[in-house]
Amino acid sequence: ETGVTQTPRHLVMGMTNKKSLKCEQHLGHNAMYWYKQSAKKPLELMFVYNFKEQTENNSVPSRFSPECPNSSHLFLHLHTLQPEDSALYLCASSPSRNQPQHFGDGTRLSIL
Amino acid sequence: GQQLNQSPQSMFIQEGEDVSMNCTSSSIFNTWLWYKQDPGEGPVLLIALYKAGELTSNGRLTAQFGITRKDSFLNISASIPSDVGIYFCAGQRYGGSQGNLIFGKGTKLSVKP
Numbered sequence: 001e002t003g004v005t006q007t008p009r010h011l012v013m014g015m016t017n018k019k020s021l022k023c024e025q026h027l028g029h030n031a032m033y034w035y036k037q038s039a040k041k042p043l044e045l046m047f048v049y050n051f052k053e054q055t056e057n058n059s060v061p062s063r064f065s066p067e068c069p070n071s072s073h074l075f076l077h078l079h080t081l082q083p084e085d086s087a088l089y090l091c092a093s094s095p096s097r098n099q100p101q102h103f104g105d106g107t108r109l110s111i112l
Numbered sequence: 113g114q115q116l117n118q119s120p121q122s123m124f125i126q127e128g129e130d131v132s133m134n135c136t137s138s139s140i141f142n143t144w145l146w147y148k149q150d151p152g153e154g155p156v157l158l159i160a161l162y163k164a165g166e167l168t169s170n171g172r173l174t175a176q177f178g179i180t181r182k183d184s185f186l187n188i189s190a191s192i193p194s195d196v197g198i199y200f201c202a203g204q205r206y207g208g209s210q211g212n213l214i215f216g217k218g219t220k221l222s223v224k225p
Contacts, residue, residue: 002154042116042215043155043200056212090154097211098204100145103154 003027004104006091012110013081021076021107023091031097032074034066037088037106049074050097078109086111118201118216126224131188133219135201143204144177144184145213150197158199159186191223 004025013019025032034046048056049068063085065077074091088108092101118135125131135144143162147155159170161177161184168175172189184201198220202213 002156004154006154040217042217043213045212048212092154098143098206100143100157100160101213102157103147105152105154 002102002104004091004093004102006089006104006107008107009105010108010110012112013078014112015081015083017081018077018079020078021089021091021109023074023076023104025072025074025091025093025102025104027093027095027102029093029095029102030071031094031101032068032071033092033094033101034074034076035090035092035103037090043090047076048097055097081109081111083111085109116201116203116214116216118219120219121217122220122222124222124224125191127191127193129191131191131195131221132185133199133201134183134185135203135216136183137203137214138182139203140181140205141203141214142181142206144175145202145204146173146175146184146186147200147202148197149200149218155200188221191221193223193225196221196223 007022032049036044045058046060047066052068067075088106090106091104094101116135146158149155159175164181165179166177174187176185198218200218201216
């Protein structure tokens, strides 16, 4: 139990579907992150939120849309994804931007 | 972009053996972190290092922050089957977007009983 919960754990969707990934942290952290993990590549940072404000968008295509309604919840809205978007999407949180990040178990996303 | 060179890419060892892996960078970092990822799970933080030269242990794991601040090492002593997994290093600088973690590609560890 890492204190960071991601749902769903697995998601299969067509390219025209709209779905959302959810992340909830119970650690009282102020920063939250979305990462993409593909085979044989380093973890890729997608978005950073600090005190509910987006502070970083790492050149992510607009078909990925993050939302952070409060410091404990983070969403990733998905629309018109491509097959190359199939990957493990990891959420992380940290007390502040300069402190170690704690990860959830991820959502395994498959695009048909 | 920034990269960390993590080696080896994979290791196959016998139970009871010691393991060493490392990460190097052309840039200096303020913090080095080591994570382990088991299949179907997210990375779990093992050790965090904050000072050049620092040597920190967590059970059978020992990690060091290189004196040049451009590298870090992780050692596992007397390996056991549950050590199997992928180990990631990550470097971090302080301030703004430099607070982002830069990850290595991972070292996949296999332990033969």
